[in-house]
Amino acid sequence: MVFSVNHPLLFLLALIPVVGVLAQSVYFLVKALRRGREIGMDAGKIRKTVRTAAIFTIAPAVSIVISVITLSKTLGIPLPWLRLSVVGSLSYEAIAASNALGAMGLELGKVGSLTAQQYVNITLVMTISIMVGIWLVPVVCKRLLGGMSRLGARDAKWADIFQSAMFIGMIAAFLGYVFCDFSRLWAPVEGYSPTSGLVPVCVMAVSAFVMLLCGLAMKVLKWSWVNDYALPISLVLGMVSAIPITAWLG
Amino acid sequence: MRDTNTYMDSVHRDGRIWNIGMMLLLILFPVSVAFLFGAAPDWGALALGLLATAPMYWAVGIIETFTFVPMLGAGGSYLSFVTGNISNLKLPCALNALEQNEVSASSEEGEIVSTIAIAVSSIVTTVIILIGVICIVPLTPILEAPVLEPAFAQMLPALFGGLGVAFVSKNWKIAVAPVVLMLILFIFVPALNAGTVGIMVPVSVLFTIAVSRILYQKGVL
Numbered sequence: 061m062v063f064s065v066n067h068p069l070l071f072l073l074a075l076i077p078v079v080g081v082l083a084q085s086v087y088f089l090v091k092a093l094r095r096g097r098e099i100g101m102d103a104g105k106i107r108k109t110v111r112t113a114a115i116f117t118i119a120p121a122v123s124i125v126i127s128v129i130t131l132s133k134t135l136g137i138p139l140p141w142l143r144l145s146v147v148g149s150l151s152y153e154a155i156a157a158s159n160a161l162g163a164m165g166l167e168l169g170k171v172g173s174l175t176a177q178q179y180v181n182i183t184l185v186m187t188i189s190i191m192v193g194i195w196l197v198p199v200v201c202k203r204l205l206g207g208m209s210r211l212g213a214r215d216a217k218w219a220d221i222f223q224s225a226m227f228i229g230m231i232a233a234f235l236g237y238v239f240c241d242f243s244r245l246w247a248p249v250e251g252y253s254p255t256s257g258l259v260p261v262c263v264m265a266v267s268a269f270v271m272l273l274c275g276l277a278m279k280v281l282k283w284s285w286v287n288d289y290a291l292p293i294s295l296v297l298g299m300v301s302a303i304p305i306t307a308w309l310g
Numbered sequence: 311m312r313d314t315n316t317y318m319d320s321v322h323r324d325g326r327i328w329n330i331g332m333m334l335l336l337i338l339f340p341v342s343v344a345f346l347f348g349a350a351p352d353w354g355a356l357a358l359g360l361l362a363t364a365p366m367y368w369a370v371g372i373i374e375t376f377t378f379v380p381m382l383g384a385g386g387s388y389l390s391f392v393t394g395n396i397s398n399l400k401l402p403c404a405l406n407a408l409e410q411n412e413v414s415a416s417s418e419e420g421e422i423v424s425t426i427a428i429a430v431s432s433i434v435t436t437v438i439i440l441i442g443v444i445c446i447v448p449l450t451p452i453l454e455a456p457v458l459e460p461a462f463a464q465m466l467p468a469l470f471g472g473l474g475v476a477f478v479s480k481n482w483k484i485a486v487a488p489v490v491l492m493l494i495l496f497i498f499v500p501a502l503n504a505g506t507v508g509i510m511v512p513v514s515v516l517f518t519i520a521v522s523r524i525l526y527q528k529g530v531l
Contacts, residue, residue, distance in 0.1 A: 081432065120469070177351065
């Protein structure tokens with residue numbers, strides 16, 4: 061059988077884990093919905109959670125499709141489709157593929173067409189390197205969450221603060237990341253305009269402002285429905301604002 | 311009505327089965343390709359490739375597991391670590407759902423809300439990627455249009471701007487110190503960039519917990 065990175069068999073092989081991921085998601089969704097009903101959770105709130113999660117996911121998912129397109133130019137369609145439907149990201153897959161090819165004395169993007177052996181090496185490096193979370197979660201999840209429960213039983217207030225601190229810590233790291241190119245203002249980098257580091261900062265500010273407006277609409281105008289869409293609205297408007305802001309600041 | 315412990319036990323049992331099953335399915339892909347196309351791996355190059363890639367990603371994977379599991383809950387963790395895109399999609403989605411429903415992540419309601427949000431997000435993502443793959447020829451010129459490029463390049467700032475307002479405004483006493491620290495570090499340490507933000511998340515989380523503990527003990531929180 062002659063190998064090609066877009067061989068129909070590869071699509072079929074990639075489809076199997078993709079269906080597995082879908083099945084796992086549906087299984088946990090049904091399990092949580094049933095348990096929610098059992099303990100008498102408000103059906104309206106659950107519907108709202110489903111709706112908001114689905115709407116919120118659209119824009120980030122489209123950006124994942126763009127990553128699939130980017131990687132498909134060198135790796136074909138089936139492998140990026142599989143890798144980005146399960147654990148994976150554009151930067152990770154590109155680094156793993158580049159390292160796997162580099163070990164064979166080749167360079168990603170400069171190989172005319174991959175051989176089956178090169179392809180197998182790339183997929184093995186990608187798969188084995190990123191597997192940690194999948195097996196480690198079953199090993200430590202119960203113990204970690206048990207620890208959190210014991211903390212809650214000992215001191216409920218501190219447990220709540222602890223949980224909020226974890227969320228805030230994660231958000232703070234990403235807020236810091238938004239400013240990572242800010243120093244271009246006084247330390248220019250070749251190929252970038254000095255103001256280019258302000259683009260993510262301005263986009264973040266637009267998104268934050270939209271979120272504030274949504275909060276105002278809820279409080280002043282009593283538009284409670286805005287609550288369901290506040291995050292997706294601020295995300296999409298923030299992304300849209302990046303187009304003129306980038307044209308302006310570079 | 312089953313009690314909470316029984317439900318949680320069943321989530322852990324099912325999660326373990328699903329994750330190990332998914333792990334086997336993922337390994338099956340390269341093994342099947344090798345078998346069907348008669349192409350054994352180049353073992354020496356494989357070892358070198360793994361040596362260059364695996365240690366860094368294993369370290370990040372271990373840190374991410376210990377950082378994200380307490381935030382995602384049980385069902386959310388088993389799902390998120392299979393479907394990926396945790397910090398840029400699954401965790402914000404779960405946080406937003408918890409916030410909207412005004413439930414604590416550590417309660418059973420929180421566990422259910424978080425699992426539902428992450429499961430729905432995973433299904434929508436998988437379906438959109440599938441549509442993207444099926445329609446890749448007509449979609450490529452649209453999604454790769456230069457005019458749209460900045461919008462997708464700035465997804466994370468747009469996401470964390472909104473999320474930051476929602477969370478920081480409600481927990482500003484906890485947020486001040488870590489936000490200031492992260493701003494200083496990311497602005498003045500050139501090595502910190504998009505590639506290292508994943509490593510900075512646990513650093514920031516640990517720092518925030520330590521500051522919160524001090525504030526709690528002093529009666530500020």
